[in-house]
Amino acid sequence: MQKIATISLQPGMVIARNVFSTEGVLLLGTDTELNHLHIERLRQFGLTSIYIKNPFTDQMVDGDLIDTIPEVVREETRVQAVQAVHAAFQNISDTRQVDTKEFKRTAAFLTDEVIKNRGAMVHLTDIRSRDGYTFGHSVNVCVLSTLTGVKLGYNLLELRELALGALLHDTGKMLIPKEILVKPGPLTVEERKVMENHPDYGFDILRRQSEIPLISSHVALQHHEKFDGSGYTRSMGGLNIHHYARIVAIADVYDAITSDRPYKEGTLPYEAYEIMMSLANTHFDPVILRTFLSQIAIYPLDSIVRLNTGEIALVTKVISGLQTRPTLRVIIDANGHRQTEGAEIDLTKQLTTFIDKIFTPAEILELDANSA
Ligand SMILES: [Fe+2]
Incomplete structure (x- = not known):
């Protein structure tokens, strides 16, 4: 299964997971083979990505299939959380009232599921629509942050405060005018200034809610601060930034750069990993960043990669902390011959073998057609 940006969809690709609209309506079911009409419809609905099947995984014969990718939270949980957050944020926008119960309920069930699946790696991030971007993003940041909190050894109370923040x-x-918030192009200097008020606006609303722990409100205030003090809105730095906010800052940027948008594909996990690492010490707390990145699959399960040996292989196993060295199964040998029972390569043992390319879903279809 691969996540693919809607702009890169091609007829003939097969859906790996039910596709829902932001309102939770089923648009297309699993196993649907896409045609031009479907693709047009998905774009009209504002969906930025969906999951498609990997033709190579389906054809493996030795039972070593990857049919389910272990996930941090189930798709149903995610859809439910996005809907709840959508409604609750809409309420803030319309009435300035915060439905604290709904936010706390959502944070609690997301936390429970992350704890239950502790140890799972992040292979896929969620799909979302153009209109639902902020809501899907909030849920994703919540899941990624909570997972990091679990790794850091937080207790249940701390995890819930972190998840809510x-x-x-x-x-x-x-509270930011819609025309700035959803502007498709880059913001002007003035618009950026308006946008940069959102941590203060958020804190101002949240600190009045007696049901919301003050520490969670501080996450909203501090999530754009940077470790070297160059962030906004208070130019705080280092350990003066609350550790919850240091976690959320990392999850926020990671999710933003890996997200598909209506006009462009998101950055692939291995590129995102490099970008995030380059921001250690300046933007991010390096210790928390290392913990965060240890749970991200740089080469997610079911990815197809090319090796320096010329072989093309499927990622079959990823271990936390050793994500640059997954276990692989050869699907096309160095002479271009398709393998149905290809050799297994454990990159943690074969130290002179390296991944030199990761194939995009469109390139995988091409590989399939050319090597069949
Ligand atoms: Fe923000």
Whole structure:
């Protein structure tokens, strides 16, 4: 299964997972082979990505198939959370009222599921629509942050405070004029200034809610601060930034750069990993960043990669902390011959073998057609 940006969809690709609209309506079911009409419809609905099947995984014969990718939270949980957050944020936007119960309920069930699946790696991030971007993003930041909190050894109370802060981090955006918030192009200097008020606006709304721990409100206030003090809105730095906010800052940027948008594909996990690492010490707390990145599959399960040996292989196993060295199964040998029972390569043992390319879903279809 691969996540693919809607702009890169091609007829003939097969859907790997039900596709829902932001309102939770089923648009297309699993196993549908896409045609031009379907693709047009998905774009009209504002969906930025969907999951498609990997033709190579389906044809493996030795039972070593990857049919389910272990996930941090189930798709149903995610859809439910996005809907709840959508409604609750809409309420803030319309009435300035915060439905604290709904946010706390959502943060709690997301936390519970992340704890239950502790140890799972992040292979796929969620799909979302153009209109639902902020809501899907909030849920994703919540999941990624909570997972990091679990790794850092937080207790349940701390995890819930962190999850709630993460879910609410962009609350202040509900007070930013829509034309700035959803502007497709780059912002002007003035617009940027308005946008940069959102941490203060969010804090101002949240700190009045007695049901919301003050520490969670501080996440909203501090999530754009940077470790070297060059962030906004208070230019705080280092350990003066609360550790919850240091976590959320990392999850926020990671999710933003890996997200597909209506006009462009998101950055692939291995590129995102490099970008994030280059920001250690300046933007991010390096210790928390290392913990965060240890749970991200740089080469997610079911990815297809090319090796320096010329072989093309499928990623079949990823271990936390050793994500640059997954276990692979050869699907096309160095002479271009398709393998149905190709050799297994454990990159943690074969130290002179390297991944030199990761194939995009469109390139995988081409490989399939050319080597069949
Ligand atoms: Fe933000």
